[in-house]
Amino acid sequence: MPRPTARVLTLLELLQSGGTRTAAELADRLGVEERTVRRYVDRLIDLDVPVESVRGRYGGYRLAPGHRLPPLMLGDDEALAVLLGLAAGRRAGLTTAQRTASETASAKIRRVLPKHTARRLDALLEALAFTERPDEPDRPDAGVLLTVADAARHRRPLLVHYTDRDGRHSERTLHAYGIVSHSGRWYATGHDPRIGEDRTLRLDRITAARTLPGSFEAPADPDPAQRLLSGFATAEYRHEVTLRIHGTAEQIRAHLPAAVATLTDHEPATAQDPAAERWQRVDIRAQRLDWLPPTLASLDRPFVIERPDELRDLVIAFADRLASHARRT
Structure with a gap:
């Protein structure tokens, strides 16, 4: 690449880092005189890159918002960060209905990656695994x-x-x-x-x-996040469950998060140790009850079922099955 062209691209990269850069600062970074910086700026403007001149004591040059996105100059680490972010976003459902936008953006970046960087990225994506594989996410417009x-x-x-x-x-x-x-x-x-x-x-x-x-x-x-979780926990479902569980909020929340259950104190906390284990009321609304017996077993805390009776029967049946399996030789 001819050296002046390389300097013009370096100037663009410096301006893309944000803020206003003085002509003296840019000249020092590029190793040229200030009048040469002005010539490079004119070249960017000729290419429809929206560069603004800022007057005054702290004046200089900066990129202005434009109708066209100027060419992005990314280092290897920055390109990898963007590609991994796009991959993780698609995996987590953080995409819109325009699914091809993230895919074409990934393809454009991959095309300009150095070969050794592209190989390292491919190796990482092949080695990367997730602990859960959610259903196909719903993408908004x-x-x-x-x-x-x-x-x-x-x-x-x-x-x-x-x-x-x-x-x-x-x-x-x-x-x-x-x-x-x-x-x-x-x-x-x-x-x-x-x-x-x-x-x-x-x-x-x-x-x-x-x-x-x-x-x-x-x-x-x-x-908004807390309101969403509270709304899930209080929505109308087939079953209304009320429990009393003896433990700390952290112990209970590890198995019954805010999106599933609401938690209130059944007995007041002590002034000496407000985080100590105590009886707490847990309210749950659920379409099904069959998931609750194993959840309560994994919680491994004393509990009392106040309602419904159907859950009490399910817990007893679950306990009987566990005891039967344990007695087998």
């Missing part, structure tokens, strides 16, 4: 995702077209607090002013969203 995010950030109401689990279509107003990615799905948490209640909507079920005039006041601590 990219336009919907960005519209909801912008409305949540600026506290603007949204009009959304939504399809529920039974296939019913509706038009709703949502005061979105934020967006949460959970178990391969995207959710918007917020308030529905029509019914006066908080709602959690799956983004892949929103077919259209647009911002409405006006604004809204969010709660002091909206915490």
